[in-house]
Amino acid sequence: MKAIRRQSLSEQVVESILNYIKDKNMKPGEQIPTESEFSEFFQVSRTSIREAMKALSMNGVILSIPGKGTFLQPKAMDTFIGQDGILKIKARATIKEIMEIRTPLEVLAIELAAQRGTEKEFEELEEICREYVKAVEAKRNWMQWGARFHAAIAEMTKNPLLISSLRLLGDSVQQYREQLAICYETNLYYIESHTIICKALREGDVEKAKEEMLHHMKETEASLNKLIDEDDTGNTFCFKDTEMFEDIDTKQ
Numbered sequence: 001m002k003a004i005r006r007q008s009l010s011e012q013v014v015e016s017i018l019n020y021i022k023d024k025n026m027k028p029g030e031q032i033p034t035e036s037e038f039s040e041f042f043q044v045s046r047t048s049i050r051e052a053m054k055a056l057s058m059n060g061v062i063l064s065i066p067g068k069g070t071f072l073q074p075k076a077m078d079t080f081i082g083q084d085g086i087l088k089i090k091a092r093a094t095i096k097e098i099m100e101i102r103t104p105l106e107v108l109a110i111e112l113a114a115q116r117g118t119e120k121e122f123e124e125l126e127e128i129c130r131e132y133v134k135a136v137e138a139k140r141n142w143m144q145w146g147a148r149f150h151a152a153i154a155e156m157t158k159n160p161l162l163i164s165s166l167r168l169l170g171d172s173v174q175q176y177r178e179q180l181a182i183c184y185e186t187n188l189y190y191i192e193s194h195t196i197i198c199k200a201l202r203e204g205d206v207e208k209a210k211e212e213m214l215h216h217m218k219e220t221e222a223s224l225n226k227l228i229d230e231d232d233t234g235n236t237f238c239f240k241d242t243e244m245f246e247d248i249d250t251k252q
Contacts, residue, residue, distance in 0.1 A: 009044065013052035016042050018061075021072065028074045032062065095173075095224045102169040103217040106150065109166060110197065110213040113156035114206045122201055125152050129194045136187045149194060173224055189219060 039046045064070045135142035154166045200209035
C-alpha cells in the first residue's frame with residue numbers, strides 16, 4: 001500500500017507564505033516581506049524561503065523588482081498547493097458542476113476497478129478502510145485516508161486519464177474536507193459505505209459496487225452543499241495544474 005505523501009519543507013514554506021498573504025488580506029500590488037523577514041517569522045533558513053519564493057515567482061504569484069522589493073500579482077489569492085505538491089490555480093465552478101462530472105467518473109472507476117483490480121489491490125483497499133476507521137476514532141488524518149480510498153480505486157482502473165481526472169476533481173473540494181470532519185455522523189456513513197464497496201468488489205458484484213458508489217457520491221454532494229452559503233454565489237473551486245517546482249524535490 002502506498003504511504004500518504006508528506007510535504008517537503010519547501011512546499012510547507014510555500015503554503016505558509018500563501019496562508020500569510022491570505023491571513024493578512026493582502027491585495028495584488030502590495031509588497032510582501034523580505035526573505036530575511038519571512039525567515040525570522042517562519043523560523044526556517046533563508047535558503048528554504050528563497051526556494052519557495054522562486055517557485056511562487058515562476059508561477060506568477062509574486063514579482064520581484066530589483067531595488068524595490070517583491071510584490072503580489074493578481075493570481076496570488078487564487079493559488080494553493082494540491083495534494084500532489086503542484087501549485088494549483090482556482091477556477092470558479094459550482095459544487096453541482098463539479099459533481100456532475102465527478103460522480104459518473106467515480107461510478108465508472110468502481111466498475112473498471114471491479115473488472116481490473118487484483119487481489120493485492122483489494123487487500124490494500126480494505127487496509128485503507130481500516131486506517132480510515134482508526135483515523136475517525138482518533139479524530140485526525142481521516143481526510144487523507146478518505147482521499148486515499150478514492151485514489152486507490154482510481155488506480156485499479158489502470159487508466160491514466162481517468163486517474164488524473166479524478167485527482168483533479170478530488171482536489172476541487174479539498175478545502176471543504178476539514179469542515180466535513182466536524183460531522184461525526186457523516187464519517188460513520190462513510191465507514192459503512194466504504195465497507196459495502198469493499199465487500200462488493202470482493203464478491204465481484206459490479207452492480208452493487210456501482211450502486212453504492214453512486215449513493216456515496218450523492219451523499220458527498222449533499223454534505224458539500226450544506227457547507228455552501230446559498231445566499232452567496234454558491235461557488236466553490238476547481239483547480240488547474242501549473243508548473244511543478246523547479247529545483248525542489250516534491251517526491252517524498
